[in-house]
Amino acid sequence: MASVTVPTAEYEDRIDRVRDELAATDADALCLFSATAIEWVSGFHHLQTERPVCLTVTHDRVGLTVPRLELDRAESDEFPLLDEVYHYYDYPGGTTEGTTYYEHSTATPEETIREMLADLDAVTVVADTNGAPSFWGYSGPSLDELADVDVETVEWIETFRESKSTVERELLRESAKWGNLAHRKLAEYVEPGKHELWVAKRASLDASMAMLDTLGERYDSRLRGGFPASCGFLSGPNTALPHGLTENRRLDRGDVIITGASANVGGYLTELERTMFVGEVSDEHRHYFEHMREMQRLAIEACGPGVPVADVDQAVHDYCHEQGLLEYTQHHTGHNIGLEGHERGFLDRGSDDVMKPGYLYTIEPALFVPDVAGYRHSDTILITEEGTESLTYYPKDLESNIIRC
Numbered sequence: 352m353a354s355v356t357v358p359t360a361e362y363e364d365r366i367d368r369v370r371d372e373l374a375a376t377d378a379d380a381l382c383l384f385s386a387t388a389i390e391w392v393s394g395f396h397h398l399q400t401e402r403p404v405c406l407t408v409t410h411d412r413v414g415l416t417v418p419r420l421e422l423d424r425a426e427s428d429e430f431p432l433l434d435e436v437y438h439y440y441d442y443p444g445g446t447t448e449g450t451t452y453y454e455h456s457t458a459t460p461e462e463t464i465r466e467m468l469a470d471l472d473a474v475t476v477v478a479d480t481n482g483a484p485s486f487w488g489y490s491g492p493s494l495d496e497l498a499d500v501d502v503e504t505v506e507w508i509e510t511f512r513e514s515k516s517t518v519e520r521e522l523l524r525e526s527a528k529w530g531n532l533a534h535r536k537l538a539e540y541v542e543p544g545k546h547e548l549w550v551a552k553r554a555s556l557d558a559s560m561a562m563l564d565t566l567g568e569r570y571d572s573r574l575r576g577g578f579p580a581s582c583g584f585l586s587g588p589n590t591a592l593p594h595g596l597t598e599n600r601r602l603d604r605g606d607v608i609i610t611g612a613s614a615n616v617g618g619y620l621t622e623l624e625r626t627m628f629v630g631e632v633s634d635e636h637r638h639y640f641e642h643m644r645e646m647q648r649l650a651i652e653a654c655g656p657g658v659p660v661a662d663v664d665q666a667v668h669d670y671c672h673e674q675g676l677l678e679y680t681q682h683h684t685g686h687n688i689g690l691e692g693h694e695r696g697f698l699d700r701g702s703d704d705v706m707k708p709g710y711l712y713t714i715e716p717a718l719f720v721p722d723v724a725g726y727r728h729s730d731t732i733l734i735t736e737e738g739t740e741s742l743t744y745y746p747k748d749l750e751s752n753i754i755r756c
Contacts, residue, residue: 357617359394361516365391366393366408368511369408373408378477379472382405382468382479383405383407386398392408393413393433394430397417397421399486400487402418402421402460402489404416404418407473409471412471414433414437414470414471416436416438416460416463417436418438420441422438435467439462439463444458444460464494465498465499468498468500473500476494476503477503479508482495482496513687515710519619519689520709520733523619523689523731523733523742526614526621526742527623527731527743528614529614531612531744531745533582534554534625534745536553537550537554537582542602542754542756543602543604543629545601547583547586547600551582551584555581559578559581571617581613582613585609587603587607587608588722590607590608590626590719591723591725604631605628605630605633606630607627607628607636607724607726608627609726610623610625610627612745621742622729622743623730624715624729625752626726626727631753636724639724640726640749641749642718643716643717643727644749646667646671647747649666650714650716651714652666654714655738655739656708656738659704660698660699661700661701661702667716680716680717684699684715685713685729687710698714707734709734710733713732714732715728715730728747729743
């Protein structure tokens, strides 16, 4: 049975990796302020807001500072690896003369973080950022200023996340499976006259309910009101914009649509995109579609262990140059994905990275032709010891992507 959650043992391994890195430095602790980094290391997932959250890992303890509204969750059995949990009432926190928060801490976020570091005997620290980032209106001092500690910023967690563990790969395969179902539902509901949002939401709901009915209580939701399995698309002239927004429009016969589908499994995402056609396909659309298909084929063929990522992007660039298509390209070939939609590890000619087993990439070279349409397939592939494994598997050929109506 496929895994749909990250087990505690996986988080223990991650904390051990942090401690191994700490042991090679003079630092007493690692401090993390990024919600994604905190989740990856400890399992504690939360909505990042103006209220700072700080995870601190020392050589023998794990501490967490949270606002009061996260305290009950942080102290629950859901997060057994948190040794100490500190809290403040809210941001900005503290008191003004003659007022107080009854029965609540009157400390500021910064004072609480300082208290945590003192209790953990952290004098010299490494951190993902030197203090909580400006987010949703937060503005505060740097970590070295607020806690009187020596701080060096490091990128350990982003580096760790580039390669996916066995557990992560299982979650990603499960994500791809349900993303594929959402995409099939989308193709089923597309027809002229239907509103973009109606198609996307109905397909997402149907796929999500099938997913929840199948996984049952095993499914660990990391969502706040969204769909576990989701899909959407751009249509018509809007497809010529790489990051176009869903428009208030209804589908027409002859429209090009660029889809996107995924599913959240244990917090992990894959990416599936297809260029599809509502009804008949013009010769011009066929021309650009087949070029896009060849660009993606060349990119996937170029991938494998030991391959410089720049070579993959270069293969696509060279093809577009030979075919006179460079003016229609607007982005690199792909990126890593996992807990976030985009993660470090970019298929870009400017990168010095080399592919290794366990690395994950979206493969999505595209053409965007002004006043015509955009053309992009995206598949999520895993680098293996032998070559590559495509986690997404919706058909790519033209005939399979024509919606007959």
